[in-house]
Amino acid sequence: MPKVHSRLEFIPQRFNDGVVKLVHLLLPLVLRFRTRPWLMGGIVRIDAVHTERLVDLYQQFQGGKIRFLMGFRHAEVEDPLCLLYLMSRLLPQAAIQAGIKLQLPIHNHFIYDRGMTIWAGKWLGWLFSRGGGIPIHRGKPLDRAALREARGLLINGRFPFTIAPEGATNGHGETLSPLEPGLAQLGFWGVEDLNKANRQELVYILPMGIRYYFVTPSWQKIEGLLGQLESQSGLEVKQLSQEHWKNPANYLYPRLLSLGEHLLTKIEEFYRRFYHQSLPKLNEDSSSNYNQFLALRLQRLLDVALKVAENYFGLSSQGSIIDRCRRLEEAGWNYIYREDIKDLKTLSALDLGLANWVAEEADLRLKHMRMVESFVAVSANYIQEKPTAERFAETLWILFDTIERIKGKKMPRRPYLGKRWVKITIGEPICVTERWENYHNSRQQAKQAVNQLTEDLQIALEKLIVDE
Structure with missing residues (x-):
């Protein structure tokens, strides 16, 4: 703790x-x-x-x-x-x-x-x-x-x-x-x-x-990590047939999109229910492109996640996502690494308990920011425009990091893909x-x-x- x-x-x-x-x-x-x-x-x-x-x-x-x-x-x-x-x-x-x-x-x-x-x-x-x-x-x-x-x-x-x-x-x-x-x-x-x-x-x-x-790109390892993330997220893991392995990117990409949408839905509901955030369900028809539709939902979710943390620390929501993440990090550190306490040994048991309480709460709020930080560069067409093994791996590693952090791991070791x-x-x-x-x-x-x-x-x- x-x-x-x-x-x-x-x-x-x-x-x-x-x-x-x-x-x-x-x-x-x-x-x-x-x-x-x-x-x-x-x-x-x-x-x-x-x-x-x-x-x-x-x-x-x-x-x-x-x-x-x-x-x-x-x-x-x-x-x-x-x-x-x-x-x-x-x-x-x-x-x-x-x-x-x-x-x-x-x-x-x-x-x-x-x-x-x-x-x-x-x-x-x-x-x-x-x-x-x-x-x-x-x-x-x-x-x-x-x-x-x-x-x-x-x-x-x-x-x-x-x-x-x-x-x-x-x-x-x-x-x-x-x-x-x-x-x-x-x-x-x-x-x-x-x-x-x-x-x-x-x-x-x-x-x-x-x-x-x-x-040598290992599509088997990439598919294995995708299946692992699907399983951990509560989705059915689909197996590729021998025919599918001739062009695996064509069959893995729809699964990756489904995983992304599933995670968005789960986390949106998390913020609606437990942080009372207004996240009205969007109509897919509002976007002519499914990838752009998911990207719109993602950006909205990142904004909401940052606001949850900003509201706690009393910060404004001005600036880019990166600027907001930096301000939140510094605010959290100020609650955990206290400039106003020269020696923790001089605190009474009550004061120390309250200070620890504040530090625990700040650390929890920073988790919202860490999740956002992972998705800063995620775009709608990164894989679609160039479905290489490298781009698949990079996207899956980001999703892996997110799920592992939600599970409580601060520095997860990324799976080996080759x-x-x-x-x-x-x-x-x-x-x-x-x-x-x-x-x-x-x-x-x-x-x-x-x-x-x-x-x-x-x-x-x-x-x-x-x-x-």
Whole structure:
């Protein structure tokens, strides 16, 4: 049962060469067993395209000519591990082949969500700190401690910076979530701080795409997971005939739609009955497309789920779904990790009991937000427009996570659906310094420049996750 805690302290980065070298050494084993620890599975190969661009940037960085940030596509929790493999294995090899000598280790500072240490444990904060990471509160309008340290490392740190501009994983390999402006803003702050220090280095942002592919798609495993979810949801599990396996996507897709509609109906009724929410039944005729009809119901349900949590915390429902999720997360943490309690031992038994009560209630309300967070990128036509094994798997994993969280599991391990390989594509670097004139004259110009850079980065990342 969740209990009250003292405030979440800032975890300063304390880069340690020995820890990073050990992580680099163990990384291939971690990647190989990440998805299915008890069998040979998981990620078996990582390829990189246009590594010469990254080698060139590191050479200039180590020569004192530039500072740069890397903005990477963030679809899955394995992304940072894949990037670590790029830095520790593929990049040094590419540099040697090009006859370029880079200083080792090739590494990067990075920003990570403070909540990761809550879900995974304090050991992760210790590890990330020694790896040069900076924790940030995603829901705070301004996390001063994190931004202060990030700005300092950006112009004086030993390594470049890596940031996921989407802010969180969305579980979709071929759909990019709207980017947050933090990466672009940090780039302009870097230019500003270098100018104040009378330094001539240029600042760049490098977009990086990451895609996951099955080595050999296993439709049997995909069908098995679909059947498992149908069974857990109370649906009849239909068996495919031998004839159906010749083109399984055609027969699995209607089952997936039925499962989605069943889950929508169940959860809608849950909010109607137990949270007294107005969710009138929609007429399917109001939409010319069944997928769009389900998408409309899903968006309405996500809005209602967020409102249930927002009403409890006294928050407004303004902004995008992502913005609302961030505010709710921070509000929940404020009830669980209390800024106003310096030492829990000084509380009376009554006060401690009340504080625990508040923490339990906040944790329960955050479950509504977590469910919504899982469905942020779900669209009506993701599978229909391209019924690949990868898209089926991604959608089923999202449904699996949702059902497991409803069952009470905080960090469910996703079922293994086959060996995968990864393709990392290095994009064209974007020079932030060249945009300085459009940024520094006024607050309005600064906002426009940040928005334009964020939009350009969004376009660049979308191009990098499309199969060539």
